[in-house]
Amino acid sequence: MLETMGKVEEIIALNDNDKERLIQILLELQKEFRWLSREVLERVGKKLDVPINHIYSLVTFYSHFSLVPKGRHVMSVCVGTACHVRGAERLLDSVASAVKCKPGCTTSDEKFSLDTVNCLGACALGPVMVADGEYMSNPTPDEISRKVESCE
Amino acid sequence: MSEVAIRINTPEELESLRDKVISARDPDATVVSVCTGPGCLAYKSHLVAENIEAELEKHGLADKVRVSRTGCHGFCERGPSVVILPRQTCYLRVKPEDAEEIVKTTLVEGGVVERLLYEGSDGVKIELEQEIPFYKHQDKVVFGVNKYIDPMQMDDYLAGGGYRALAKALTKMTPKEVTEEVTKSGLRGRGGAGFPTGRKWDATSRVEADQRYVIVNADEGDPGAYMDRGILEGNPHSVIEGLMIAGYAVGSTEGYIYVRQEYPLAIDHVLYAIDVLRGMGLLGENILGSGFDFDIKVHKGAGAFVSGESSALMSAIEGRVGEPRPKYIRTSVSGLRGKPSSLNNVETMANVPLIIDRGADWYAAMGTEGSKGTKIFSLVGKVLNTGLVEVPMGTTLKQIVFDIGGGMRGGKKFKGVQTGGPSGGVIPEAQLDLPVDFDQLASAGSMMGSGGMIIMDEDTCMVDVARYFLDFLADESCGKCVPCREGIRQLVVVLKRITAGEGREGDIALVEDIAEMMKDSALCGLGQSAPNPVLSTLKYFRDEYIAHIEEERCPAGVCKPLIAYWIDPDKCIGCQKCAKECPVDAISGEKKEPHTIDMEKCTKCDTCFRVCPTKVQAVTKITRAEAEKLGAPRQVEEAGA
Amino acid sequence: MSDTVTFTIDGKEVSADKGTSLLMAARSLGIDIPTLCHHDELADFGACRLCIVEIDKGGWKKIVTSCLYPVEDGLSVETESEKVIRHRRTILELLRARWSEMPRELIEKYQVPEDRMETESTFCVMCGLCVRHCSERKGANVLGFVGRGTERQVVAHEEPALKYCRDCAAENGMECLAVCPTGVVVNDFALSPPHMTPKGTKARPVRARDNENQEEVNKLIGD
Incomplete structure (x- = not known):
């Protein structure tokens, strides 16, 4: 915990304790810890003199912030329009049943998180998903389960 | 990095640096341009580049041939794309293991690797990039330079004339003349509604203030549009130069680039470019000795479509929730920190240096009466050639979809094209001859938006498309005003009901009441335009809505509760492919005997339909009524999320 | 006088200080415009949209929110045009789906339909x-x-x-x-x-x- 708070203070200091940089600070913290805990948010609020209701309005407004720990493996399914017309919903269903968790959720053993993203800018590959950084173009249910099984 | 941090203090010093860069380069030298845009990177084009370099080393060509890792070339469908300059030999779908043959055959022996060339549907192979139909019908004024530019090499941008426009603006033109030139060019904002850029600058510059701001909106949020990413990742300096010129024109010393954090490469490239410019004195105080001071800050967006709205974006830069501001006052009068601010899209900014460099008349000669210049579109969906394309305004939809896009995938029938993202609409086949510009798209009930073009074929359900966009907006609306928050909620309820076959009489009238109210009464542009996808599909594809409601039938065979999968026993050859792939073991049958699907077990994942050999096509989608006749259970709730 | 403007609301000519909202100007005339999220002592919010009115600016008609829109010279404002009534009815219908105990007088005055929308009464209309x-x-x-x-x-x-x-x-x-x-x-x-x-x-x-x-x-x- 001490170490965590040290990092929080460091990141805030690197941003000149500037209230205007609140979103930038939270993005850096999200990147550092992969989620934002209540303790971290409370510290940020105290340090920058931003009330807790403002902090929570902000972190629950922007989709990039996660307020729960993310899984060790992240599956992102693109649900952009181009992928949608090429069957993204079907792909999402398949991935959800393979990792046994709903879109936007993390499995209780914190092994998998399943996210949807609005456009990966890889429309030619649609429907496309990214499994731990690896792009998969229109995978079959079989390919998905093989990928899922390969995750530790 | 090859950049030498020498300070450039005058336009003359800039020109002599440019001369040095150009003269150090042999115009006939071979350069291997490897696309490292997002689509190609997904197919490991970074390894292609690495392997080509290693092979060059092996053949002792490392000093003679340069490998350039560039931004998006455009032809994403057939990526990774490798273009060998100056000849323009274009290799497509290049794999890392192809490097050896490319280097040996082309770079050592001067031949061509036939198998990596473009091959049309007629079987004819084409070697040169500009002769490939996808590229031949384009006019790549802004985007064409991408293949010559490594975004991490300032020299590449300088060699192409970079920052010449800035020098011209700062030393030969007054801010007013710059604005007038942009106004005269007819440039309109590429981000959405197409507001004239010059007029926006003029309005911002006229407001009395101690500071004004210029901001680039790179929060490309339209799902299915990625041209801004293509420009910012591939040619960051063009956007920065445009922003600097805008800053000079409106009287600002501080610029912002608001980039969504989902584009980490774009952020890296922009930050790097800014660093280089600071080192050279091209950002900072007294730029080029002109007395103009300017610096740029990068703000990362944390993921909110509504932040594309100008006042919401400015709130986000101030570190607050990105909600639209409840005020009838333009951000050009009171924007970021209450100061006059001009917000321009990435593509708009990339056009600015070209206009200043080559003049408004050159620019205004391209395009239509009301929309000048070119526009970059992301041509995606069910079209054969997916990618980023740039055409003069006024090019018809038909030319874009068929000449450049190569028509539909799998020989399907064209049904419509969705433009303008969640704020736009669908344009039907009957309007394929529509010349694409701001005004024509608006009069057809859609809009330009940022330039996403999603092509739909006969297998796309228009009610489902409308539902898709509303679902998107239900999550992306800020939720502040009643028309948008509650209106979208009810529209989603009705459309889900219709796509589930539970539509009621009066549903269409209800949708229209809510939609009309939202258009007039919502707080911001997002809410006002949110009903467009449903209104335009109702306008052109009303019969599909009626089929869902009155006949419980999805004509495109998309809406899961309204279809079932059935194997035609007369066609099935018993190859067992579908049975093997079925994730829920719903298919049974002996080898070489017709198979059957257990409709109670079937989750309608479409796998069997996709794996059934095209010559056989025994797996068929049937309607709910037909399935019930065959004894299938009736689905009460909609399957899936 | 440059800091007052003259315009009409529902056909009546009014003068008001620059910066005044249409809502305030209407209320000073005794014209009732319904609001939910507006409060004289709190910052503008503009969320409920109940107070919409139709303005005519030299022939250019537009629906605006009266609590936010500042008075302008020569404006012609209609607080209950056919369009305003129609849209206000739909807004109330949306709110009613969240607020089962919406006052009868509002429901009756605007003839708010009851059963077209999916109701989920949370009683919070997010007026803030x-x-x-x-x-x-x-x-x-x-x-x-x-x-x-x-x-x-x-x-x-x-x-x-x-x-x-x-x-x-x-x-x-x-x-x-x-x-x-x-x-x-x-x-x-x-x-x-x-x-x-x-x-x-x-x-x-x-x-x-x-x-x-x-x-x-x-x-x-x-x-």
Whole structure:
């Protein structure tokens, strides 16, 4: 915990304790810890003199912030329009049943998180998903389960 | 990095640096341009580049041939794309293991690797990039330079004339003349509604203030549009130069680039470019000795479509929730920190240096009466050639979809094209001859938006498309005003009901009441335009809505509760492919005997339909009524999320 | 005189100071325009859109929100044009789906249909009056929005609640409740004010409290 708070203070200091940089600070913290805990948010609020209701309005407004720990493996399914017309919903269903968790959720053993993203800018590959950084173009249910099984 | 941090203090010093860069380069030298845009990177084009370099080393060509890792070339469908300059030999779908043959055959022996060339549907192979139909019908004024530019090499941008426009603006033109030139060019904002850029600058510059701001909106949020990413990742300096010129024109010393954090490469490239410019004195105080001071800050967006709205974006830069501001006052009068601010899209900014460099008349000669210049579109969906394309305004939809896009995938029938993202609409086949510009798209009930073009074929359900966009907006609306928050909620309820076959009489009238109210009464542009996808599909594809409601039938065979999968026993050859792939073991049958699907077990994942050999096509989608006749259970709730 | 402007509302000629809103100008004439989220002493919010009116600016007609739109010379304002009535009816219909006890007079005056929409009565219409009162006027920052889009909610945060709510309630009775226009939440909230939040709950919904709703909030804020 001490170490965590040290990092929080460091990141805030690197941003000149500037209230205007609140979103930038939270993005850096999200990147550092992969989620934002209540303790971290409370510290940020105290340090920058931003009330807790403002902090929570902000972190629950922007989709990039996660307020729960993310899984060790992240599956992102693109649900952009181009992928949608090429069957993204079907792909999402398949991935959800393979990792046994709903879109936007993390499995209780914190092994998998399943996210949807609005456009990966890889429309030619649609429907496309990214499994731990690896792009998969229109995978079959079989390919998905093989990928899922390969995750530790 | 090859950049030498020498300070450039005058336009003359800039020109002599440019001369040095150009003269150090042999115009006939071979350069291997490897696309490292997002689509190609997904197919490991970074390894292609690495392997080509290693092979060059092996053949002792490392000093003679340069490998350039560039931004998006455009032809994403057939990526990774490798273009060998100056000849323009274009290799497509290049794999890392192809490097050896490319280097040996082309770079050592001067031949061509036939198998990596473009091959049309007629079987004819084409070697040169500009002769490939996808590229031949384009006019790549802004985007064409991408293949010559490594975004991490300032020299590449300088060699192409970079920052010449800035020098011209700062030393030969007054801010007013710059604005007038942009106004005269007819440039309109590429981000959405197409507001004239010059007029926006003029309005911002006229407001009395101690500071004004210029901001680039790179929060490309339209799902299915990625041209801004293509420009910012591939040619960051063009956007920065445009922003600097805008800053000079409106009287600002501080610029912002608001980039969504989902584009980490774009952020890296922009930050790097800014660093280089600071080192050279091209950002900072007294730029080029002109007395103009300017610096740029990068703000990362944390993921909110509504932040594309100008006042919401400015709130986000101030570190607050990105909600639209409840005020009838333009951000050009009171924007970021209450100061006059001009917000321009990435593509708009990339056009600015070209206009200043080559003049408004050159620019205004391209395009239509009301929309000048070119526009970059992301041509995606069910079209054969997916990618980023740039055409003069006024090019018809038909030319874009068929000449450049190569028509539909799998020989399907064209049904419509969705433009303008969640704020736009669908344009039907009957309007394929529509010349694409701001005004024509608006009069057809859609809009330009940022330039996403999603092509739909006969297998796309228009009610489902409308539902898709509303679902998107239900999550992306800020939720502040009643028309948008509650209106979208009810529209989603009705459309889900219709796509589930539970539509009621009066549903269409209800949708229209809510939609009309939202258009007039919502707080911001997002809410006002949110009903467009449903209104335009109702306008052109009303019969599909009626089929869902009155006949419980999805004509495109998309809406899961309204279809079932059935194997035609007369066609099935018993190859067992579908049975093997079925994730829920719903298919049974002996080898070489017709198979059957257990409709109670079937989750309608479409796998069997996709794996059934095209010559056989025994797996068929049937309607709910037909399935019930065959004894299938009736689905009460909609399957899936 | 450059700081007053002259225009018409429902055919009556009016003069008003520059910067005045159309709503204020109309009210000074005794013309009633319904509002939910507006409060004279709080910052502009513009969320409920009930106060829409139709303006005519030299032949160019447009629907605007009267609480935000500043008076302008030569404007012609209609507070109950056919379009205004029609849209206001739809807005009320949307609100009614969330607020089952909407006052009869509103329902009758605008003939708000009852059964076309899916109702899920939360009694909170997200007017933000309580949130703004608590932050802007009291500086307590107990109440706040969380989430966005159709998932948006108003919650009370425990930490500042323990600090401020008891005193605020003792002085004037729960002020946040006094500004709430929908009433039902008032009773619910008053029975168990924020500082009496159950142990272990870091923030709780302001609207009708049932377990499901508390779970939604917990999920939103990650607790």
